[in-house]
Amino acid sequence: MSDDKQPRVDTVRLQNLSRAFISSAGFFAAIDLELFTAISEGDNTVSQFASRANISEVNADRLMTICASSGLIHWHEDHFGNAPDVQRFLVKGDKSYAAAWLTFTRPAWENWGKLTEKLKNTEPPTVIGSYETMTVEYARRYHEATASVGFGSGRRFVRQVDLSSRNKIMDLGGGSGAYSIVAAQAHPNLSAVVFDLPPVVEVTKDFITSNGVEDRVSTQAGDFTKDPFPQNCDVAIMASNLPQYNREIITDVVKKTFDVLLPGGEMHLIGEMLDDDRTGPLDAAIWGLYEVMSNSTGVTHSRSDCVSYFEQAGFVDVNVHDFIPGILVRVTGLKPQ
Template identity: 80%
Template sequence: MKNTDSTKVDTVRLQNMSRAFIGSASLFAAIDLELFTCVAEGDNTVGKFAVRAGITEVNSDRLMTMCAASGLLHWHSDHFENEEDVQRFLVKGEKSYAAAWLTFTRPAWDNWGKLTEKLANPEPATVIGSYETMTVEAARRYHEATASVGFGSGRRFAKQVDLSSATKMMDLGGGSGAYSIVAAQHYPGLKAVVFDLPPVVEITKEFISKHRVEEQVSTQAGDFTRDDFPADCDLAIMASNLPQYNSQIIGQVIGKAFDALLPGGEMHLIGEMLDDDRAGPLDAAIWGLYETMSNSTGMTHTRADCVSYFRQAGFTDIQVHEFIPGILVRVCGKK
């Protein structure tokens, strides 16, 4: 990039990037020590938080200063306050508490320190990555995390897309069933089948029963790269698993969904898609790179790639919509 203004190029941006992991570490420590919950409950000074967390005042000062400099807290006259998103998503006990999702990538922490070696791994990548070995317990932890944001996305989907004429939906890789459960609650005439790997659907059943939608939402255990899809559906959705697979597999899955849908049916693919100029968003690039950790064949797909999978499958009236700006894009098409 050419520097057009009169100021000289400096190292500030690169320095900040080289130490960005310290920002993640501080966020995780603040979550562990329930800093934001303490602030919300009035333990909002260095001294009060030190007592509540059982740490020294100097460490309390260091952590609170870092959180304020990172834009998680701000100083108000004589005490700290949570920023709006922190107050909403990181105060324990709130319904919107999303720490499980915000610490979801933390277990890979040590491996990210070995990214160079991981990228140079000569072993052939496997199709399905870490999912092959998933247990029911691991699926429960995984979907406790995805559900903490998935139900919000499900509500957004049910508001953004008119499903009033749909009768039966297949939710491919539906996980907690968030999209299906919310859609069922919005549309009492709609039935949904959450299709996911065998250990995962055991957890989906728990979410279905917790939300009392057993009459409308069922499950089907399977691997969408190999197994048949639910029959008689006029709606197919697939959300938040796009970078876990390469073009060939995503193309095949969308082709299979097209074949399984009833004539007149529609499909919505909601995923972490890269802009067509490949300049971002960062989140799409992160999830593509994340697949290096499990040595899967997964990769980042652009919006244009996804449109071409729909076209090749036979869908018409293909459209691209922002879903959660910077995070998720929705591509849809009709059969």
Template identity: 25%
Template sequence: MSHQPPSHPFPPVDDNLLWDLNCSFIHFPTVIVADELGLFAILDEEARTRDAIADKLQLGSRATEAMLGVLTSLKFLTCEGERYYLTPVSKNYLLPSSEYYWGDVFAMNRQLLLGAEPLKRAMLENQTSPYLGKDSDESLIDEWDSGEVDEDTARGFTKCMHALFWGHAQALAAMIDIGPVTRLLDVGGGSGCFSIALSRKNPDLKCTIMDLKPVCLVTQEFIKKLNAADQVDAQAGNMFSPDWPSGYDGVFFSNIFHDWWEERCRLVARNSFEALPSGGRIFLFEMLLDDTRNGPLTCAGFSMFMVYYMRGKQYSACELRSFLEDAGFVDFEVRTIFGYFSLVSARKP
């Protein structure tokens, strides 16, 4: 069956509204947990820095950053000179001493919201929550980390990611010049949507999806379905192992770094550097926090989602730059691509 090119190279409108909806479910539980932890009460006593809040509430820096980002973006807090203050709305409705306190509303809704209690546990204990629909207590990120993800989970997750990012992949392919890259290693590439879109735009480009074996089985199905086998293939591998395939002059990551904590990101950056020849390029497709790490709102919400289910967070461009430059990369660039997402790139000298 021949492929009929779409009338438009990528969706005519972005999917920000759906991303807003996707991350909005975390907002209310975040407010409920912040209330239960006593955040608003301690800020009524005095304005505090992010580190002081973490110490007072006995939270890790990752959870504290995400919580404050969500609440600042929602305008329950303001940040001035690194200190956080209550807004008038918070003073009136989020303090137990106020006659307008929403405490009873929170008490009722926390019983109805799937996630308030697990979110609180994840923040306090720095533990990820079990994946939705799983019978065991093992989290999704535990499965990815061990390389032992089961086939059903791999299939469901890969199909979900394809639905989320197929439009973004086509936008990326339409908007960037892949330059001198002729062989691209798409690390943790899932369905291969970005490689497939890039290969359609660049007929001389060859791409390999490197992912866990159960994922690669699903990848092959997408490659066949989208008639991409002439330019795209899949190979099982683990990005945390130093034994990467050779012969590639570009490495690509879509929403991979945000799943992992800093040390893991730095390891993957170093592995990328070692795998590339001089002049090779690295590309990271991510939703970026601003340099204050207090927003934008949807990105802060996405970061709280990472606290809940994964072991990472959304990073700012400055943080990603640090990972790449410390690994040896130069010529760091950031470009907004589609909706909330940006492409970070750098070169091996």
């Protein structure tokens, strides 16, 4: 290609990236000020939103402009409308309202300004990272946030995986118990044990009771890196804690799961996994980097890393499925009869 045919290189992408945190700030402020709820309820012009949110018109215009530039809202002739994902997940009062999860990482905001120093930290990492200081109060806030997306993931899991001939699930790091609760509601003969850290299972119990499945979903307190697992299970699920641990720990957890599962049982590891060329998706890389904040051993695992953990453990029919494209991948395997 001659020089004049080379794509022109400019700073646009780099400039946008250098200020991406300002777009995040605009997104959080729009959630705080309930912009998307206002638009959904018909307060969908700058002046209507300004008066509803009790801010000046110029600031309302600034906020709506950044939201429109981020594709969160769209201008239709004489008013704004929400983008479809915003309408579904960010209208307050709706069952699918997910602001708790979408603002979950916001308190870490100030620490991200210190990332360079944190990357230079030479102290030895801790095994369970930020969970070392987990309290029941923190677990409650944490799982109000995870539940706002976790029950949707649980429903997707139950649609994708045929559990009709299964008897008992162990849900490792099950948190709110979303997957187990939804599975038990879908299959009246299925029971489940949600295994999680002691402060977390106190919160899990409340989710189980409020969803009316306490006759079949129970809890077991423990740390899956060192404590014994539930017995007599023919399904194991481990969802959304993969990048919090290094390869050795995940290898051990998958092997321990294989050893305790009943013959013919199945395991599903659902997590933020990198593509095998390790260049994305971005969300998997973000959660790997997130572990710098708690100085844990955690790393981002690729799809093929996870397949190898399953195969080393002895699982057969190991398969990889896109679960929530761009966010979660599901690796499955069977324990031979």
